[in-house]
Amino acid sequence: MHTQREKGTTTGCGIFGVINYENQHVFPYVYWGLRAQNHRGHQSHGFLTYSNGEFYAYKSLDLVPKVKSDAIHEWFSRLPGSIGIANVRYTTSGKCDEVSIVQGTQPFIAAIDGLKVALSFNGNIVNTQPLRKEMAENFSNFIYNCDSDLVCHKMLLGLKQTNDLVLAAKGVMESLDGAFSVTGITGDGTFFAFKDPHGIKPLCAGHDPNSKTYAFSSETVSLDMNSFVRDFELNPGELVIVSKDGFKRIQVIPNPRHAFCAFEYAYFARPDSIFNHKYVYEIREDFGRNIVKEYPQIAKDGDIIISVPETGDDSAMGVHEASGLRWERASRRHRYVTERAFILLNAERYSTIDKKINILDAKVKDKNVIITEDSIVRGDTNSIIIEKMRKAGAKKVYVFVTFPRIIGPCFYGIDMSSYGQLIGSRHSSEEIAKIIGADGVCYQSLEGLIKAIGTKEDELCLACVTGKYPTPCAQKIADIMKNRFQEGCEEKGRIYENDDVQP
CATH class of the missing domain: 3.40.50.2020 (Rossmann fold)
Structure with a gap:
């Protein structure tokens, strides 16, 4: 295919997150975990770490940069902490000019009334219009930049309303139509990850040989790069919270439908990653x-x-x-x-x-x-x-x-x-x-x-081949726009961002 996209926009993203329980700087893990996934997004990259209740972020455009050995201490001071998340992105929502791409670079932070959360997100949300309205009603300074910003604020709103991470994640899963794999950090230092109820995007978990460091990654190559052991692929609708004892897996949405993106196998994933217990290249x-x-x-x-x-x-x-x-x-x-x-x-x-x-x-x-x-x-x-x-x-x-x-x-x-x-x-x-x-x-x-x-x-998402979409809002919009296209109507931009086809 050799494509990525028209007007400067991509799959979305690659995400990586890690926590260390020996109070080590996690930046090296985060850096190599993200660099191993640079194929998942060329437009921008970002790192975020957590230390003593504070978030520290670095974001920039283009590929993940080379880090020279004599600059590593500068990076440690810029991004201190034993918890970190990171993201590479190509745009599939929002505007595509340079200013907008900068504003849409992840990870995102949202804060209100002493609460805060930071997220790295891979996927795309279909029902953005009602969610944008909801966020604008609850956050006076909310300006929509991209889907990951919406998800971050929706997660924060859930934490404010419930004071419970599980219920907040459940609220996100039940409200959003689309694909989303997320790893994040709350203001009190809780490290977590979750997948949408269809498991459309990949997200796996692993740990270091000493069981002192735990990580989430879009692809297994980032675990390999850090010499981590692969533990499992998150299930659709599953939330995973990390502690010193390891991964706590919570099936938030019972009996979800699997609809893993088939395009990952053909194009997007690295050939040395593992899905379904097989190397992609095989x-x-x-x-x-x-x-x-x-x-x-x-x-x-x-x-x-x-x-x-x-x-x-x-x-x-x-x-x-x-x-x-x-x-x-x-x-x-x-x-x-x-x-x-x-x-x-x-x-x-x-x-x-x-x-x-x-x-x-x-x-x-x-x-x-x-x-x-x-x-x-x-x-x-x-x-x-x-x-x-x-x-x-x-x-x-x-x-x-x-x-x-x-x-x-x-x-x-x-x-x-x-x-x-x-x-x-x-x-x-x-x-x-x-x-x-x-x-x-x-x-x-x-x-x-x-x-x-x-x-x-x-168990696969094959919507681009069959026309059968796993989520209801996407199916509705696809049917409307297909009829319009067949009637000769002009398509304007991404059809899921058109106001007149939103639910």
């Missing part, structure tokens, strides 16, 4: 094997396999193993061109993609090439790569796509937020092939995807 290799089984004649017509780096690499290995074709490493990513294409303006996107992917012409000349790709959203990335293949002399170009055809917007933290921007919502695979200049576009079947993931269909 699942992606199975994706490649599936496509060969589903399109054997096209696999036979190929001469070589080329992957779109880097999320197409693992599926390329699967295609190679199932077909016997050589995986020719003739597409190379320029490592330090870090912009993601779907976060850019249209005028910038072509230039960035062209510079980001280098095709080794001599390796594809006079060949029938199979390209492995994680997904197709708009199709512009693929058009540029195929055009480069043609110029290099490729005879035929087929695209093997691991994620099924995307037909509907995501409301849960992947920034593909309208029908009009999705090439798959308007065109068949045959039509898409013509548009992007391919000889064929071969999507993995939904059945193949589910089998490779190793779970049941009703």
